[in-house]
Amino acid sequence: xxxxxxxxxxxxxxxxxxxxxxxxxxxxxxxxxxxxxxxxxxxxxxxxxxxxxxxxxxxxxxxxxxxxxxxxxxxxxxxxxxxxxxxxxxxxxxxxxxxxxxxxxxxxxxxxxxxxxxxxxxxxxxxxxxxxxxx
Numbered sequence: 001x002x003x004x005x006x007x008x009x010x011x012x013x014x015x016x017x018x019x020x021x022x023x024x025x026x027x028x029x030x031x032x033x034x035x036x037x038x039x040x041x042x043x044x045x046x047x048x049x050x051x052x053x054x055x056x057x058x059x060x061x062x063x064x065x066x067x068x069x070x071x072x073x074x075x076x077x078x079x080x081x082x083x084x085x086x087x088x089x090x091x092x093x094x095x096x097x098x099x100x101x102x103x104x105x106x107x108x109x110x111x112x113x114x115x116x117x118x119x120x121x122x123x124x125x126x127x128x129x130x131x132x133x134x135x
Contacts, residue, residue: 007086026099030074033106036116037067046071059112066106073099104129 005013037049040058050071054064077095081087087095106113107129114131117123125131 003089005089007081007088009089011086022100023096026074026077026096026103029103030070030099032117033067033070033103033113034074036113040112040116053112059110063106063110063112066102066109069102070099070106073102108132 034046034049037046037053038044041049041052041056043049043052047068050059050064050067053059054061059067073095077092077099081092107118107125109132111133114133118125118131
């Protein structure tokens with residue numbers, strides 16, 4: 001696969017093959033986090049759910065910041081691909097990689113996700129996503 005395709009070439013390429021699993025994975029994992037926040041807060045929007053959980057002290061400020069970063073990067077990746085001139089392949093790949101780093105960070109530091117996801121569903125953690133809760 002050629003690197004740093006223009007926006008137009010990248011879009012054409014997406015119609016010629018299946019979406020790479022790395023793109024799918026960041027959207028699935030950010031959706032899991034958003035869904036857990038929405039379910040636990042009773043709020044429909046990621047931002048509102050995050051703010052509600054912070055105000056109700058169900059998450060701490062470190063968790064709030066990580067979740068907010070996930071929301072911002074996910075929205076940029078999902079919505080900016082076609083805005084204005086669009087994003088190049090390198091820009092898209094960087095956002096995808098940044099989003100996965102933030103998702104891993106959330107899984108590592110969040111007591112909230114540890115309780116509501118890993119413990120609730122009895123998920124085993126890979127060595128990449130250990131658990132080191134933030135204060």
